[in-house]
Amino acid sequence: MRLVETYAELEAYIKKSFNKEVQLLIIQGRGGIGKSESVNALLSVGNAHVINGHLTPLAHYMELLSHPSHTIIYRDNGKFYENQGNLNLLLHLTETTPTKIIPYYSTAKMVRSLPEQVESTGNAIIETNFDLRQARN
Numbered sequence: 001m002r003l004v005e006t007y008a009e010l011e012a013y014i015k016k017s018f019n020k021e022v023q024l025l026i027i028q029g030r031g032g033i034g035k036s037e038s039v040n041a042l043l044s045v046g047n048a049h050v051i052n053g054h055l056t057p058l059a060h061y062m063e064l065l066s067h068p069s070h071t072i073i074y075r076d077n078g079k080f081y082e083n084q085g086n087l088n089l090l091l092h093l094t095e096t097t098p099t100k101i102i103p104y105y106s107t108a109k110m111v112r113s114l115p116e117q118v119e120s121t122g123n124a125i126i127e128t129n130f131d132l133r134q135a136r137n
Contacts, residue, residue: 010038017125018046024094025125035127046071057085061104068120075127094124
């Protein structure tokens, strides 16, 4: 883990994320300090997709299916980090291999029409006000 202390350092890491040099960038801090603005200012640098708000594992998988080569930006996703299904998908997305296989197996009728896995070259940026070290405790 690397603690970034300046906005210039943060900008450099965001650019590295958009260039796929970093598989997972977590930007954590209290509300109102410019996390989203810092990322938004650089959206044109990379191929990114923002997921904002509540996210179930199935919706998460469908987003990954729709955006397999994107940097996925998780913004204000609340309890997302407490759901094991979402964490498993995030784990696969942020593997250090250039191409990842992200599986989603289910017996639900709606899911049967979807591919059971997606091949992804994406990565992730998480913007959060939560201390993620506390999320699973």
